[in-house]
Structures are given as C-alpha cells and as structure tokens.
Amino acid sequence: MTGHESMHPEDKVGSDAFLRQAGRTFLLAMYAALRSLKLYPIENATAQKSLDDLQAASAGILQSQGDIELRLSGDFIFVNGTRLRLELDNYASFSNLMAALKALEVGELRVMPGCERKEWQVFIGVLLALSGRSGVQDEEHRFLELRDRLERGGVVHIEVQPPVESEDKVAEAEKAREAAKRTYSHGVAVTKDLINSVRLGRTTSVAKVKRAVQAIVDQVLNNETSLLGLTAIRDYDEYTFTHSVNVCILSVAIGKKLGLTRLQLYDLGLAALLHDVGKARIPVEVLNKTTGLDEGEWRLMQTHPWQGVLTLFNMRGYGEIPYRQIVVAHEHHMKTDLTGYPKVIRKRDQGIYSRIVAVADGYDAATTRRSYQTVPIQPDQVLREMWENPRRGYDKILVKALINLIGIYPVGTCVILDTFEVAIVTGANPDANYLNRPIVRVVIDQDGAMLGYPGREENLAEGDGSGSFLRSIVKVTNPDRYGLIVGDYFV
Numbered sequence: 001m002t003g004h005e006s007m008h009p010e011d012k013v014g015s016d017a018f019l020r021q022a023g024r025t026f027l028l029a030m031y032a033a034l035r036s037l038k039l040y041p042i043e044n045a046t047a048q049k050s051l052d053d054l055q056a057a058s059a060g061i062l063q064s065q066g067d068i069e070l071r072l073s074g075d076f077i078f079v080n081g082t083r084l085r086l087e088l089d090n091y092a093s094f095s096n097l098m099a100a101l102k103a104l105e106v107g108e109l110r111v112m113p114g115c116e117r118k119e120w121q122v123f124i125g126v127l128l129a130l131s132g133r134s135g136v137q138d139e140e141h142r143f144l145e146l147r148d149r150l151e152r153g154g155v156v157h158i159e160v161q162p163p164v165e166s167e168d169k170v171a172e173a174e175k176a177r178e179a180a181k182r183t184y185s186h187g188v189a190v191t192k193d194l195i196n197s198v199r200l201g202r203t204t205s206v207a208k209v210k211r212a213v214q215a216i217v218d219q220v221l222n223n224e225t226s227l228l229g230l231t232a233i234r235d236y237d238e239y240t241f242t243h244s245v246n247v248c249i250l251s252v253a254i255g256k257k258l259g260l261t262r263l264q265l266y267d268l269g270l271a272a273l274l275h276d277v278g279k280a281r282i283p284v285e286v287l288n289k290t291t292g293l294d295e296g297e298w299r300l301m302q303t304h305p306w307q308g309v310l311t312l313f314n315m316r317g318y319g320e321i322p323y324r325q326i327v328v329a330h331e332h333h334m335k336t337d338l339t340g341y342p343k344v345i346r347k348r349d350q351g352i353y354s355r356i357v358a359v360a361d362g363y364d365a366a367t368t369r370r371s372y373q374t375v376p377i378q379p380d381q382v383l384r385e386m387w388e389n390p391r392r393g394y395d396k397i398l399v400k401a402l403i404n405l406i407g408i409y410p411v412g413t414c415v416i417l418d419t420f421e422v423a424i425v426t427g428a429n430p431d432a433n434y435l436n437r438p439i440v441r442v443v444i445d446q447d448g449a450m451l452g453y454p455g456r457e458e459n460l461a462e463g464d465g466s467g468s469f470l471r472s473i474v475k476v477t478n479p480d481r482y483g484l485i486v487g488d489y490f491v
C-alpha cells in the first residue's frame, strides 16, 4: 500500500473511529434483536424496541458510509474494512452473533441504502428459524435456504454472502499475530511459574517449559516476524520473565539463520529460556534494585551463572542431564575472549549455543529500560556497539546474523523520516539489499497529527519512479518524546 491513493490520513482515522463505535452499536443491536425475538413474541414491546434500535443503528451507518459491509474473518469482525475491537463487555455478544452467522455459513453481510425496519424483522426471524433447527443438513444447504427465505420474505436490501474462500491476507496476518501473542504470553506465564517455584525451593517439572519452547520454535520456523515483533514490547514489571522469553525468541531466530535443525533449535531455545534461571536464587531486593549495585551486591549478581548450573541439576523431568542448558547458564557472560564472568582458569572456548544466547541476551538487556535506566539506548546504537566494540566480547558473525535478522533499525525503533513523519519500524525489509530501509508504520503524519493504531504502513525502499526514495530515515528518536507507546502498535 502506498497510502497515496487512500484518503487523507485524518479522514481515515476519523472514519475508523466512527466505524468502530457505530459498528459496535450496530452489532450489539443485531444481537439484542436476535435475543429479544427469540424470547418474546413479535408484538412484545421489548421485541419492537430492539428492532427500532437495530433499524436506527443500521440507518446511522448507511447515512454516513453509503452502505454497510459486515465481514467475518477468522475471529474478527470487520465493518466496512475496520476491525471492531473485542472487549470484555461485548465479547459474549459478538461471539454469539458470529456463531449464529457462521452456523449458517454466512461470511459477509451487505446492507444497502433504503433498508427498512420490516426487512430487519424478516432477517432476524429467518436467522432464528434456521439456526434453531438442528438437522443433518449440510452447511451449504442451510446457506441456500437462508438466501431463499430472505428473498421470499421480500428482503432486498440485506444480502448474505458465504465466507470468502480465497486467502485473506489481512486476516491471515492478524491470525499469525494472534497466535504469536498467545505463544508469547504462554511462554511468559510458564517462565514465571518456573522462576517462582525455584525461588520457593519447590521441585519443578521441565515438561511444561519444554512444550512452551517447542511452541516458540515452531512459530519462529513458520513465521518469525510476528514473534520477533513481540520482543519489542518490553514490559518492565515483568522484566525477568519477558527477558527470558525474548532471549529465547531471538536465540532461536539466530539459530534458524545459522541453519540449525528443529531439534537443535529446541535445545537452544530451552537453554536460552533458562539462561538466567540462577537469578531465581538471588535475593529479590538485589535483583530489582533501582539504584546502582554496591560491590557486594554486584558480586552476588555475578554468581547467577553457577547458581543456574546448580538449579538445573536439581530439575526433574528431563529424562537426561540438561547438559547444554547447564553449559549455557554457566558460559553466557564469559565473553568470547573469556574476560567476563565466572572467571575461567583453564583455557576453553565459549560454546556456540552460549555465544548465540550471549548475543540475544546482550541485545535484549541493552534495549530494555530498566528501573534505573531512564532512557533505554536506541536499538541501532546497541547493535553498532555490539558489532564494533571488541571489548563487549560478542561473536561478530552472530551479531551480523542478528543485524540481518532484525535490520539495522530493529522492530520497535522509532524513527523520524525526511517527510517529517514519525514512524515505528515493524519489520526488516524483505529485500536484503535494503537493510537500512525497513517496513514502518507512520504514526504521526507530517502535520503532527497522531494516526493511532495501526498507523499507515510504508515500505521505505519504495521509490518515486525517478531513482529517489519516497521516504528515508533521518534519525532514530525516543518514542517518549512524542508520547508514543511502541507496544501499542504490536497488539
């Protein structure tokens, strides 16, 4: 989408907001009518009132939009292309209505101008009559019967369509994002559980953790961008847990780039998720300290690699000794030149899994705002530092793999464009020649107007046809300056 042929951004935002509101009212009215007509005879005042409301809601949208196109796609409802938000208070109504329509194989509902109250009455009546019938009839049959009955009932301004079979890209992307979100939050929950039981000295089963890691690996192998995007949401309150999950996702994505097998990725992912498990044995006061650590506390923090080794030895449910996970917990702060901690006496090589986890760990930790860091370092600077400064002790090839993966401007980076727009990076450019030209969502337009979720997507590699680019990044900026919450653009 270039965004040029579309409406002016502000109009689009205004219309989105209107549709979300009016679409919600419309659907709730439809559901209310469905329920009232099911419960009461048609003469009843409640039933009559519900039809009045439905007619009014539909007329309102018709008047402002010309027509109404209600589309069910996966778990989402779109009204004239705008996705309605499912909230707790409307969730049950929406999902019941969707179930009723889906049961009759309705994927789309079109309402044309001139639609009368009488037509709504017939429509709701037919829906009820057909959905109440349990039968052996196949769905196609039910759909055809619905259409037939509407026609016979004189309904000409409401049209039903079967679900669109062709791949709906928007809905597919939404679905992937929903799946990614579930995997992510499940990973966080499982990690939280694990860390808490270690803290309480309970024995812990690793089976659940393993399954969560497998889900992450499978998701990264299928569609890495959705999960990688989620690592940009950095929740300070849940830092310990989200950090582990982020490091897991980043490590697995790097491992995939290096061509590791699925089984190797499971192993690596588990090691990554557990890399800081030793921190569960560090007093919480030290872990969450908001000011700098004194020397004793720092020394205590530095015990977490070998505390992790001990913790892992005590875990049940492996079937075998978690050898690789133990090595990673032990080595992840050693640095490639072994100048890190714990100190090594005999010369050794930091293992490949440990190197991968170290890169993922360094990146995630540095880009997260901790309580004592008021300003997180911008992701592009973090990568540059990891790449350029040998004293950081990262494996350069792996840093390169990470840069290739997330681009020079990683997902979540807030950038100012030469068009005076402000945008948030949502993905690396699929064309590897354009590492410095990611896919972004413009969230503030050139006049300074906020566009709100989801913003307007632009590919910065797009040219104007005469050899120059339409948009280029001028600089990276701090989203706080503009009152932007980056996480809002990934939910």
Ligand SMILES: [Fe+2]
Binding pocket: 275, 276, 304, 332, 333
């Ligand atoms: Fe660590």
Ligand SMILES: [Fe+2]
Binding pocket: 243, 247, 275, 276, 361, 365
């Ligand atoms: Fe860590």
